[in-house]
Amino acid sequence: xxxxxxxxxxxxxxxxxxxxxxxxxxxxxxxxxxxxxxxxxxxxxxxxxxxxxxxxxxxxxxxxxxxxxxxxxxxxxxxxxxxxxxxxxxxxxxxxxxxxxxxxxxxxxxxxxxxxxxxxxxxxxxxxxxxxxxxxxxxxxxxxxxxxxxxxxxxxxxxxxxxxxxxxxxxxxxx
Amino acid sequence: xxxxxxxxxxxxxxxxxxxxxxxxxxxxxxxxxxxxxxxxxxxxxxxxxxxxxxxxxxxxxxxxxxxxxxxxxxxxxxxxxxxxxxxxxxxxxxxxxxxxxxxxxxxxxxxxxxxxxxxxxxxxxxxxxxxxxxxxxxxxxxxxxxxxxxxxxxxxxxxxxxxxxxxxxxxxxxx
Numbered sequence: 001x002x003x004x005x006x007x008x009x010x011x012x013x014x015x016x017x018x019x020x021x022x023x024x025x026x027x028x029x030x031x032x033x034x035x036x037x038x039x040x041x042x043x044x045x046x047x048x049x050x051x052x053x054x055x056x057x058x059x060x061x062x063x064x065x066x067x068x069x070x071x072x073x074x075x076x077x078x079x080x081x082x083x084x085x086x087x088x089x090x091x092x093x094x095x096x097x098x099x100x101x102x103x104x105x106x107x108x109x110x111x112x113x114x115x116x117x118x119x120x121x122x123x124x125x126x127x128x129x130x131x132x133x134x135x136x137x138x139x140x141x142x143x144x145x146x147x148x149x150x151x152x153x154x155x156x157x158x159x160x161x162x163x164x165x166x167x168x169x170x171x172x173x174x175x
Numbered sequence: 176x177x178x179x180x181x182x183x184x185x186x187x188x189x190x191x192x193x194x195x196x197x198x199x200x201x202x203x204x205x206x207x208x209x210x211x212x213x214x215x216x217x218x219x220x221x222x223x224x225x226x227x228x229x230x231x232x233x234x235x236x237x238x239x240x241x242x243x244x245x246x247x248x249x250x251x252x253x254x255x256x257x258x259x260x261x262x263x264x265x266x267x268x269x270x271x272x273x274x275x276x277x278x279x280x281x282x283x284x285x286x287x288x289x290x291x292x293x294x295x296x297x298x299x300x301x302x303x304x305x306x307x308x309x310x311x312x313x314x315x316x317x318x319x320x321x322x323x324x325x326x327x328x329x330x331x332x333x334x335x336x337x338x339x340x341x342x343x344x345x346x347x348x349x350x
Contacts, residue, residue: 007348011192015329021192023199024226025348031229032347051199054206100347134348153334154190160328172207172275173182173200173309 006100006134007151008125012108012142015156016174022103022136023051029134030058034100037061037093041086042106042139049175061099065089076115083110091124094133101134108139111146122149181275181309182326183300187283187317190331191349197278197311198226204309205233209275212236212268216261217281217314224350236274240264251290258285266299269308276309283314286321297324 009025011018026036038055040063055062065086087110094102110116122145125135137146147153169175184200186193201211213230215238230237240261262285269277285291297320300310312321322328344350 007345009348010334012334013332016327017186017192017196017199017329017331020199020203021196021331023202024192024195024197025199027198027202027229028195028225028350029347031225031227031232034347050203050206052206054202057206134345147334150335152191152336154192155332155334156192156196157188157330157332159185159187159322159330160325170182170309172204172209173184175203 006129006132008149009134009136010108010142010146010150010153011136011138011156012140012147012153013155013157014140015158016161017156018138018140019051019105021154021156022105022138023054025101025136026055026060026103029101030060035098036101036103037099038063038103038105039086039090039093039107040064040105041083041110050172061093063089076113079110079113080115083115086110087116087121091128094125094129094135097130099133101136103136103138106139107137108142108146111143112139112141118143118145122146125149181304181307183324184309184311185283185317185321185325185328186311186313186331187315187322187328188330188332189315190333191336192331193313193315194226194280196329196331197280197313198229200276200311201230201235201278204276205235210273211276211278212274213238213278213280214261214265214268214282215239215280216258216285225347236268238264251288254285254288255290258290261285262291262296266303269300269304269310272305274308276311278311278313281314282312283317283321286318287314287316293318293320297321300324 011021029036052062090104111118186196204211227237265279286293
């Protein structure tokens with residue numbers, strides 16, 4: 001029996017639940033005994049999130065790669081270098097044979113801003129990714145070319161957000 | 176310090192990722208040491224999913240309550256009785272003091288079909304739910320009244336689904 005082809009899954013849109021859904025996949029895969037790696041391209045200032053704590057407890061590989069991407073153009077040079085380093089780490093994880101599922105959390109941003117070349121990424125995922133490795137990419141504004149190549153794409157739409165009502169994000173729920 | 180008010184969170188829409196996002200919240204909350212209960216209103220024929228296996232390993236309370244809801248009108252009477260039993264179990268879990276986060280997975284269906292009275296549910300959640308207990312409700316077609324009352328609502332929109340391309344759901348990824 002040949003190994004089923006790994007899926008390329010994208011969670012995008014401006015609503016809550018993209019990273020959260022990726023975490024749910026992590027939990028489901030872990031429950032099945034699959035080997036999971038999470039690469040986080042965007043570093044949050046709140047430090048160790050609930051998910052990082054959970055991953056540690058579960059023995060899931062978790063790497064925070066981002067610098068806390070800054071959106072201003074004058075940060076472009078550093079963002080570019082760091083994004084490309086992070087993408088090389090992602091490639092290494094995907095082709096290592098150590099993982100069945102690799103999550104590239106918030107990876108749409110470096111693609112959208114051109115810090116990592118999207119054509120290079122898509123060509124590599126199509127031709128160099130070992131068969132059977134599932135890849136999940138999250139983040140707003142997934143580029144069209146990524147959506148075209150993906151097997152499963154869900155857009156999370158914000159219908160109502162607690163920050164709209166002035167409620168602060170709550171520990172263990174939102175982060 | 177007063178305990179922060181528990182949030183009412185809804186994941187709806189026809190795209191993939193609703194239950195998956197709820198699972199991600201479960202993992203995040205568990206990572207923070209919160210006490211979690213999942214009540215599954217819709218039973219799947221595939222039996223023990225990755226998430227059920229994971230919950231067992233993590234010591235998370237997990238109850239499958241549904242009968243595999245049937246959509247035909249002639250099943251209405253049984254669906255109504257079972258839905259109301261399930262809702263009473265949900266109430267018991269929420270008010271028990273044993274949990275910080277209670278997930279009502281696929282609970283929109285009994286609400287949408289009127290098997291459980293939505294006004295009764297919303298009134299109870301607003302007035303009888305202990306402060307500090309977060310409730311997550313998933314499922315398609317969340318009723319407007321539920322959306323109105325919720326603190327956070329995300330709609331998952333299906334942009335592309337692997338079944339569209341004839342790929343079967345894969346163990347550990349989709350279930």
